[in-house]
Amino acid sequence: MNIALIGATGFVGAAVLSTLLQRGHQVTALVRDPSRLAPQAGLTVKVADAYELEAIAAAVRGTDAVISAFNPGWNDPALYDNFMRGSAAVERGVEASGVRRLLVVGGAGSLFVAPGVQLVDTPAFVDHVPPNIVPGAQAARDALTAMRNNTVLDWTYLSPPAMLGQGEPTGRYRLGSEDLLMDGDKPAGIAVADLALAIVDEIEQPRHLRARFTVASRA
16 A cells, blocks of 8 residues: 555654555655655655645645554643644645544543543543643543544554553554543553554454554553
8 A cells, every 4th residue: 555654754753664664565655854764665755744735735645544553752841732623624624635544543541441531531541641641631632532523534543552662663553532542540652663463453454443542552
Protein backbone atom coordinates (compact mmCIF):
# COMPACT_ATOMS: atom_id res chain seq x y z
CA MET A 1 0.00 0.00 0.00
CA ASN A 2 0.93 3.65 -0.29
CA ILE A 3 0.46 5.11 3.18
CA ALA A 4 0.65 8.79 4.11
CA LEU A 5 2.08 9.34 7.58
CA ILE A 6 1.66 12.55 9.57
CA GLY A 7 4.00 12.94 12.53
CA ALA A 8 6.67 10.59 11.20
CA THR A 9 9.45 12.20 13.25
CA GLY A 10 7.65 11.88 16.59
CA PHE A 11 7.94 9.12 19.19
CA VAL A 12 5.02 7.06 17.87
CA GLY A 13 5.35 8.18 14.26
CA ALA A 14 8.96 7.07 13.98
CA ALA A 15 8.04 3.57 15.17
CA VAL A 16 5.13 3.44 12.73
CA LEU A 17 7.38 4.57 9.87
CA SER A 18 9.87 1.80 10.65
CA THR A 19 7.15 -0.85 10.80
CA LEU A 20 5.50 0.28 7.57
CA LEU A 21 8.78 0.15 5.67
CA GLN A 22 9.65 -3.24 7.15
CA ARG A 23 6.30 -4.54 5.90
CA GLY A 24 7.09 -3.35 2.37
CA HIS A 25 4.69 -0.43 2.17
CA GLN A 26 5.43 2.79 0.32
CA VAL A 27 5.32 5.67 2.80
CA THR A 28 4.69 9.34 2.08
CA ALA A 29 5.83 11.22 5.19
CA LEU A 30 4.45 14.71 5.76
CA VAL A 31 6.95 16.89 7.63
CA ARG A 32 7.80 20.54 8.12
CA ASP A 33 11.56 19.87 8.20
CA PRO A 34 12.61 17.21 5.66
CA SER A 35 16.15 17.15 7.04
CA ARG A 36 14.84 15.23 10.06
CA LEU A 37 14.23 12.11 7.95
CA ALA A 38 17.10 10.22 6.38
CA PRO A 39 16.53 8.84 2.87
CA GLN A 40 15.25 5.26 2.91
CA ALA A 41 13.97 2.84 0.30
CA GLY A 42 10.20 3.14 0.05
CA LEU A 43 10.06 6.58 1.68
CA THR A 44 8.89 9.78 0.01
CA VAL A 45 9.09 12.97 2.05
CA LYS A 46 6.72 15.87 1.41
CA VAL A 47 6.81 19.22 3.14
CA ALA A 48 3.41 20.04 4.61
CA ASP A 49 2.16 21.92 7.65
CA ALA A 50 -0.23 19.85 9.78
CA TYR A 51 -2.27 22.98 10.47
CA GLU A 52 -2.90 23.68 6.78
CA LEU A 53 -5.88 21.81 5.36
CA GLU A 54 -4.95 22.46 1.74
CA ALA A 55 -1.35 21.35 2.20
CA ILE A 56 -2.46 18.11 3.81
CA ALA A 57 -4.98 17.42 1.07
CA ALA A 58 -2.39 17.96 -1.66
CA ALA A 59 0.24 15.80 0.08
CA VAL A 60 -1.95 12.76 0.81
CA ARG A 61 -4.01 12.77 -2.39
CA GLY A 62 -3.68 9.46 -4.25
CA THR A 63 -2.54 7.41 -1.27
CA ASP A 64 -4.44 4.39 0.01
CA ALA A 65 -4.68 5.48 3.63
CA VAL A 66 -3.49 8.12 6.07
CA ILE A 67 -2.06 7.54 9.55
CA SER A 68 -1.92 10.59 11.80
CA ALA A 69 0.36 10.63 14.83
CA PHE A 70 0.03 14.42 15.01
CA ASN A 71 0.94 16.15 18.26
CA PRO A 72 1.92 19.82 18.63
CA GLY A 73 4.44 18.88 21.35
CA TRP A 74 3.76 18.45 25.05
CA ASN A 75 5.49 21.71 25.92
CA ASP A 76 3.45 23.82 23.51
CA PRO A 77 1.99 26.66 25.64
CA ALA A 78 -1.15 26.58 23.47
CA LEU A 79 -1.31 22.78 23.47
CA TYR A 80 -5.09 22.37 23.70
CA ASP A 81 -5.92 24.91 20.99
CA ASN A 82 -3.19 23.74 18.63
CA PHE A 83 -4.07 20.09 19.16
CA MET A 84 -7.68 20.78 18.24
CA ARG A 85 -6.72 22.99 15.31
CA GLY A 86 -4.29 20.44 13.89
CA SER A 87 -6.65 17.51 14.42
CA ALA A 88 -9.42 19.32 12.55
CA ALA A 89 -7.05 20.27 9.71
CA VAL A 90 -5.94 16.65 9.33
CA GLU A 91 -9.49 15.34 9.32
CA ARG A 92 -10.76 17.93 6.83
CA GLY A 93 -7.63 17.73 4.71
CA VAL A 94 -7.98 13.99 4.28
CA GLU A 95 -11.64 14.47 3.38
CA ALA A 96 -10.71 17.06 0.76
CA SER A 97 -8.06 14.76 -0.74
CA GLY A 98 -10.58 12.06 -1.63
CA VAL A 99 -8.77 9.47 0.54
CA ARG A 100 -11.29 7.71 2.74
CA ARG A 101 -9.17 5.71 5.21
CA LEU A 102 -7.78 7.59 8.21
CA LEU A 103 -6.28 6.15 11.38
CA VAL A 104 -5.62 8.63 14.18
CA VAL A 105 -3.37 7.89 17.14
CA GLY A 106 -4.87 9.65 20.14
CA GLY A 107 -4.38 9.44 23.88
CA ALA A 108 -5.32 7.19 26.78
CA GLY A 109 -7.14 9.96 28.64
CA SER A 110 -10.43 9.37 26.84
CA LEU A 111 -10.57 5.71 27.87
CA PHE A 112 -13.21 4.85 30.45
CA VAL A 113 -12.31 3.72 33.97
CA ALA A 114 -15.92 3.41 35.15
CA PRO A 115 -19.33 3.88 33.50
CA GLY A 116 -19.38 7.43 32.17
CA VAL A 117 -16.00 8.30 33.72
CA GLN A 118 -12.98 8.91 31.48
CA LEU A 119 -9.43 8.67 32.77
CA VAL A 120 -8.66 12.33 32.02
CA ASP A 121 -11.42 13.44 34.41
CA THR A 122 -10.20 11.44 37.41
CA PRO A 123 -8.26 13.01 40.32
CA ALA A 124 -5.59 10.32 39.93
CA PHE A 125 -4.88 11.48 36.37
CA VAL A 126 -4.63 15.14 37.29
CA ASP A 127 -2.47 14.37 40.35
CA HIS A 128 0.00 12.03 38.63
CA VAL A 129 0.36 13.42 35.11
CA PRO A 130 2.65 16.43 34.52
CA PRO A 131 0.52 19.59 34.23
CA ASN A 132 1.73 20.31 30.69
CA ILE A 133 0.31 16.96 29.52
CA VAL A 134 -3.25 17.51 30.75
CA PRO A 135 -4.38 19.97 28.02
CA GLY A 136 -3.18 17.54 25.35
CA ALA A 137 -5.09 14.68 26.93
CA GLN A 138 -8.22 16.82 27.09
CA ALA A 139 -7.80 17.85 23.47
CA ALA A 140 -7.29 14.25 22.33
CA ARG A 141 -10.55 13.34 24.07
CA ASP A 142 -12.41 16.23 22.46
CA ALA A 143 -10.93 15.41 19.03
CA LEU A 144 -12.26 11.87 19.36
CA THR A 145 -15.70 13.19 20.30
CA ALA A 146 -15.68 15.33 17.15
CA MET A 147 -14.48 12.47 14.96
CA ARG A 148 -17.31 10.20 16.07
CA ASN A 149 -19.62 12.45 14.04
CA ASN A 150 -17.65 11.99 10.80
CA THR A 151 -19.66 9.94 8.31
CA VAL A 152 -17.45 10.68 5.30
CA LEU A 153 -14.20 8.97 6.31
CA ASP A 154 -13.56 5.35 7.18
CA TRP A 155 -11.83 6.48 10.33
CA THR A 156 -10.28 4.60 13.23
CA TYR A 157 -9.10 6.12 16.50
CA LEU A 158 -6.45 4.25 18.48
CA SER A 159 -5.91 5.10 22.14
CA PRO A 160 -2.62 3.77 23.55
CA PRO A 161 -2.69 2.33 27.06
CA ALA A 162 -1.84 4.53 30.04
CA MET A 163 1.80 3.43 30.02
CA LEU A 164 3.62 3.84 26.70
CA GLY A 165 7.38 3.62 26.50
CA GLN A 166 10.40 2.46 24.55
CA GLY A 167 10.45 -0.95 26.19
CA GLU A 168 11.42 -4.28 24.71
CA PRO A 169 9.05 -5.19 21.84
CA THR A 170 7.33 -8.56 22.05
CA GLY A 171 5.63 -8.67 18.64
CA ARG A 172 2.30 -9.23 20.41
CA TYR A 173 -0.49 -7.20 21.94
CA ARG A 174 -4.04 -7.53 23.25
CA LEU A 175 -7.04 -5.57 22.07
CA GLY A 176 -9.57 -3.49 23.95
CA SER A 177 -12.29 -1.05 22.96
CA GLU A 178 -13.48 1.86 25.12
CA ASP A 179 -12.13 0.91 28.56
CA LEU A 180 -8.66 1.40 30.03
CA LEU A 181 -6.79 -1.91 29.93
CA MET A 182 -5.27 -3.05 33.20
CA ASP A 183 -2.58 -5.42 34.43
CA GLY A 184 -4.13 -6.54 37.69
CA ASP A 185 -4.73 -3.39 39.73
CA LYS A 186 -2.36 -1.25 37.66
CA PRO A 187 -2.85 0.41 34.27
CA ALA A 188 -1.42 -1.67 31.45
CA GLY A 189 1.36 -0.53 29.13
CA ILE A 190 2.97 -1.31 25.81
CA ALA A 191 6.27 -0.81 24.01
CA VAL A 192 6.02 1.74 21.23
CA ALA A 193 7.16 -0.84 18.66
CA ASP A 194 4.23 -3.08 19.61
CA LEU A 195 1.86 -0.12 19.40
CA ALA A 196 3.17 0.51 15.88
CA LEU A 197 2.53 -3.15 15.07
CA ALA A 198 -1.11 -2.76 16.09
CA ILE A 199 -1.44 0.40 13.98
CA VAL A 200 -0.08 -1.24 10.84
CA ASP A 201 -2.14 -4.39 11.43
CA GLU A 202 -5.28 -2.22 11.56
CA ILE A 203 -4.35 -0.47 8.32
CA GLU A 204 -3.69 -3.76 6.54
CA GLN A 205 -6.77 -5.57 7.89
CA PRO A 206 -9.31 -3.07 9.25
CA ARG A 207 -11.32 -4.31 12.21
CA HIS A 208 -12.35 -1.03 13.81
CA LEU A 209 -13.95 1.12 11.13
CA ARG A 210 -15.60 4.25 12.54
CA ALA A 211 -14.68 3.07 16.00
CA ARG A 212 -12.08 3.55 18.71
CA PHE A 213 -9.92 0.77 20.08
CA THR A 214 -7.02 0.39 22.45
CA VAL A 215 -4.18 -2.08 22.88
CA ALA A 216 -1.74 -3.18 25.58
CA SER A 217 0.94 -5.78 26.09
CA ARG A 218 -0.30 -9.26 26.73
CA ALA A 219 -0.35 -10.01 30.44
